[in-house]
Amino acid sequence: MGWYERIRDIDRRWIFLFMSVAVIVPLLYTIEFPEFPTPMVRDTFKVIENLHPGSKVLMSFDYDPASEPELQPMATAWLRHCAEREIKVIIMALWPIGQDMARDTITEVTRDLDERAKGGGPKTPWVYGENYVNLGYKSGGQGVINVVLTDFEKFYPVDTTNRPLSSLPIMKNVKSLRDVELIINISAGQPGLKEWVQFGADPAGVAIIGGSTAVQSPLLYPYYPRQLSGLLGGLKAAAEYEQLLGDKYPQYSDISQNKGRIRMGAQAIAHLVIMLFIVVGNVTYFVERSRGKRR
Amino acid sequence: MLVKRTIPLLITGIVGAVLIFSKLFPAAESLGEDFSIYFDIIAVFAFVLGGGNLVKIHADKIYKQAKGWGYSVVCVVGFFATLIIGLTKMHNPEGIAGDLSAQGSYFQLIYAFIFKPLAATMFALLAFYVASASYRAFRAKNLEATVLLVSAFIILLGRTFIGTWLSFWTPHGEGFGIPQLAEWIMNYPNLAGQRAIMIGIALGIVSTSLKIILGVDRGYLGTDSD
Numbered sequence: 001m002g003w004y005e006r007i008r009d010i011d012r013r014w015i016f017l018f019m020s021v022a023v024i025v026p027l028l029y030t031i032e033f034p035e036f037p038t039p040m041v042r043d044t045f046k047v048i049e050n051l052h053p054g055s056k057v058l059m060s061f062d063y064d065p066a067s068e069p070e071l072q073p074m075a076t077a078w079l080r081h082c083a084e085r086e087i088k089v090i091i092m093a094l095w096p097i098g099q100d101m102a103r104d105t106i107t108e109v110t111r112d113l114d115e116r117a118k119g120g121g122p123k124t125p126w127v128y129g130e131n132y133v134n135l136g137y138k139s140g141g142q143g144v145i146n147v148v149l150t151d152f153e154k155f156y157p158v159d160t161t162n163r164p165l166s167s168l169p170i171m172k173n174v175k176s177l178r179d180v181e182l183i184i185n186i187s188a189g190q191p192g193l194k195e196w197v198q199f200g201a202d203p204a205g206v207a208i209i210g211g212s213t214a215v216q217s218p219l220l221y222p223y224y225p226r227q228l229s230g231l232l233g234g235l236k237a238a239a240e241y242e243q244l245l246g247d248k249y250p251q252y253s254d255i256s257q258n259k260g261r262i263r264m265g266a267q268a269i270a271h272l273v274i275m276l277f278i279v280v281g282n283v284t285y286f287v288e289r290s291r292g293k294r295r
Numbered sequence: 296m297l298v299k300r301t302i303p304l305l306i307t308g309i310v311g312a313v314l315i316f317s318k319l320f321p322a323a324e325s326l327g328e329d330f331s332i333y334f335d336i337i338a339v340f341a342f343v344l345g346g347g348n349l350v351k352i353h354a355d356k357i358y359k360q361a362k363g364w365g366y367s368v369v370c371v372v373g374f375f376a377t378l379i380i381g382l383t384k385m386h387n388p389e390g391i392a393g394d395l396s397a398q399g400s401y402f403q404l405i406y407a408f409i410f411k412p413l414a415a416t417m418f419a420l421l422a423f424y425v426a427s428a429s430y431r432a433f434r435a436k437n438l439e440a441t442v443l444l445v446s447a448f449i450i451l452l453g454r455t456f457i458g459t460w461l462s463f464w465t466p467h468g469e470g471f472g473i474p475q476l477a478e479w480i481m482n483y484p485n486l487a488g489q490r491a492i493m494i495g496i497a498l499g500i501v502s503t504s505l506k507i508i509l510g511v512d513r514g515y516l517g518t519d520s521d
Contacts, residue, residue, distance in 0.1 A: 140334045
């Protein structure tokens with residue numbers, strides 16, 4: 001058996017072992033690589049930066065734990081950004097588990113803000129019902145978007161804490177989707193960003209930005225930049241956004257607070273390993289082919 | 296015939312037509328919204344049907360002791376345990392009227408310590424299959440495969456720091472380096488392809504929807520023997 005045959009017929013468990021090491025080691029040792037934000041990520045960042053304090057945005061969590069590693073860093077970064085800019089956030093979900101993903105994100109951001117408050121501050125506390133609200137999950141996919149387009153209370157008479165929407169200060173002057181300044185959607189499939197553009201943002205005439213998994217983002221490129229003001233595609237874009245946020249707000253520059261940048265180290269090495277496998281696979285293929293021709 | 300065919304066809308036709316008209320005429324907008332709310336009610340029945348179907352299939356497998364019936368036992372036990380804990384809001388600090396996923400409730404513990412790690416594990420396994428498949432199948436066998444391979448390589452490089460580092464002819468993050476080339480591939484060849492696919496799909500959806508609304512396509516009603 002020739003050397004190339006041994007490599008060609010390598011047991012797949014060796015490949016799995018390489019991949020495991022490539023992912024686990026960078027995560028254990030927090031290997032960090034520099035991020036250079038692309039224009040699309042910069043545009044997305046600018047959308048939030050350009051909102052004035054007190055603006056109201058709708059944030060929909062349309063993903064589940066399967067895509068959490070890619071999408072959670074985006075959600076956290078956006079919520080932190082909104083909290084820093086004193087932007088009020090109305091949170092909802094079109095995926096059943098999205099409500100839990102939202103709650104986890106809120107817990108993380110609130111914990112950070114509370115810890116900082118002990119040491120002097122944010123300027124104003126981040127209060128439930130005033131600065132943010134969680135409306136929770138409703139089934140119906142784009143049907144829910146269709147209804148909130150004209151009236152939130154038709155689908156959401158109460159929030160997740162059973163408080164009527166009309167009693168919440170954040171919902172004052174917000175009857176429908178048309179009354180928010182921006183829609184932010186983090187999605188891993190359907191219903192997701194595409195449905196929010198088609199059934200929500202476009203008919204309401206409201207700007208929309210969103211984040212999706214790396215696999216999904218090519219499907220969303222046709223909507224950018226006219227219908228989608230910003231798009232974050234995959235973990236790389238999340239890490240770039242975290243970089244921008246850390247540069248602008250130094251309280252978020254520490255890598256231990258940025259899961260996207262931590263995970264990006266592992267992803268970069270994993271990409272390298274995959275590329276290495278592709279090269280080796282092609283070398284064995286061409287050696288095999290040239291030997292076959294010679295015979 | 297009336298119950299099995301005519302009434303479902305009428306419901307489909309009316310609902311479909313109303314939803315179209317609700318987009319065209321503002322006066323019919325609220326009717327479209329009402330139908331969307333009715334969908335929420337129908338979804339409740341779908342949950343019951345889905346749950347019932349799941350139990351039926353797995354109970355059958357357990358009864359016949361078919362291959363892998365042990366997994367079906369886990370599935371059925373998991374289903375009923377989650378259902379009972381969820382319905383009774385067991386150990387929910389906010390009581391029966393509280394949020395289903397309140398911190399500390401057993402339902403929340405199931406989510407945090409069983410569902411979440413399992414879902415993440417399933418997705419994470421993809422990385423291993425991608426690595427294995429890239430080694431065995433991603434070969435430059437012909438021109439098309441080579442173009443795909445080169446594009447994938449550029450995208451992979453462009454999505455990591457290596458792409459920036461290898462772009463020695465341009466300052467980091469500026470000019471036209473490998474990351475920008477990756478962006479170009481996404482913004483032009485990918486975009487053109489995606490648009491063509493989307494327009495094709497949209498036309499297909501329009502024609503299928505019209506056929507369903509007008510009662511030409513009745514496949515969704517099943518056959519008479521069903």
